[in-house]
Amino acid sequence: MADTAFASVPHEAGSKKPDPILIADGVTRRFGGLTAVNVDHFEVQRNTITALIGPNGAGKSTFFNLLTGFDSAQEGEGQFNGRPLRGMAPAKVARAGMVRTFQLTKALSRMTVIENMRLGAQEQPGENLLRAFAPPLWKAREREITEQAHDLLHRFKLYEKRDDYAGSLSGGQRKLLEMARALMSKPTMVMLDEPMAGVNPALTESLLDHIVELKEDGMTVLFVEHDMHMVRRISDWVVVMAEGKIIAEGPAGTVMSNPAVQDAYLGAHHDTDLSELSELSLEDDA
């Protein structure tokens, strides 16, 4: 389902997009001697679903953390919706409209589902200590928030569970709750870190539909995923990372046939015939 927005975008790493919502430039993150992320240029087109894929240890999650403020880069600049991201605290990034979920789900287990949802909302005056004393100042907003939460819970089929503790939900339901909670803040961009990890296949389809709906609602989605089936199904654009660098970009169909990507996933000698290899080694032995 290639998007028309990408018609003129070249299929190469670090390509420029016509209307980028998120831009990263020269981002480097080193852990001691290891360079985990070293991205020259990266752009995400507004109102599309972009997948970030790559083999294990490619630096996808680290890059994610850098973009959302949960980790800080040694070098580099970022821009979200025209605002510089450098040095921005994670809470501020979220308030600016870019919310994220986590690879290991962070449902707040000892709070009920509805409280989890309400916590996601912004601009609740009662979250200020002094105003918290005066319920008339925040009850109206609380009702709005609760209504919004009920709508989302209906949509994510969690409404019946609203008064249960989040800890009693299944792994897949927690993923749904985390996504729904992120939507409470009415974000412009949603960052999903492995939304399919640990979700049973029965739930996968509905989760995919939810992600597509986000785009239909005008949001931009960037997600990290290992499940190639999912990447093919829903992404408009795929960015491939390996060893901390972006090595290829393009629509799902073309990017997977890119030799650099195949090398990154399968090793540089993946298409060498095994019988040739064993003949070679036999010759060596002889």
Add this chain to the structure above:
Amino acid sequence: MDIIFDVLRTAIAPSTAAFALAAIGLNFHFGLTGLLNMGQAGFMLLGMYGFAISIQQGWPIWIAVIVGLIAAAIFAVLLGWPTLKLRGDYLAIVTIAAAEMVRFLGRSQSLKDLTGASSGIRGSDYKAPFEELSPFPDSIVTLGPFSMHGSRSSSWWLTTVTWVLVLLCAGLFWRLANSPWGRVLKGIREDEDAVRSLGKNVYSYKMQALIIGGVIGALGGITWALGNSVQPDSMGRPTTFWLWTLLLLGGAATVFGPLLGSILFWSSLTLVKSLASAFIPSDVLAPTELEPFSLVLVGVTLMLLVVFRPQGVLGNKKELAF
């Protein structure tokens, strides 16, 4: 019968209320926010010093109370500033050390003029302004089995004031815990990063909780001092551990948990002590061994409680069990 009255007297004693107050403070830290404050005794001691020293300077009583509370608030900021950005256990280490520092500073000879060093400040040096406010008679008042002085030291006056304060602070806890503000704190207790990802300034919320809990702790210290004396060693590590014990006993994150915990803890201590002195002959257990013996028994009871009812008496197992 005497034993029952002993227990009841302990249950309503101002010191029991003072501990309930300090435990409500700890409930803001641990029950709501998940902060491991292992130095609540330090907050209490600062409140006591701030109050008693201000009275000795001749300042009015309300200023003295404010000085005590502000001292605790400053202490909270100093402790929280470097540690609240780190993982929870760092706060535990820093608070336990800082509380000991306050105690040792109080004991030190160099501050003898202010703090009275290790012998502390005598009650008669600072209690007068509070006792003068008493509407109760200046003599022993007997009410059923309870006989206390109307206004002096551990009096009916102090009992009334401390329990009213306990109810006020419990009300404060209820109001805040059931507000959106309290919801953010509970979220932080569960997972800081999740709350950060939802756009809340976690550091600021943790600091607010630390200050509020510490200030209520100082209030507990002030009321405790009004029934006893300012003595640094009475606010050592055991005090903090008792506070934790009675909070968990009553049920953390509940409104009445600290109250019930304090009453149960001190009453059962008295009960065990009275029973032991009544039924165990003194050649088996010397009177001086009664106190340690009852603490051992209470300790064992608490271990059983943790094993069989980890959420405490009032707690909700789904919400908070340690």
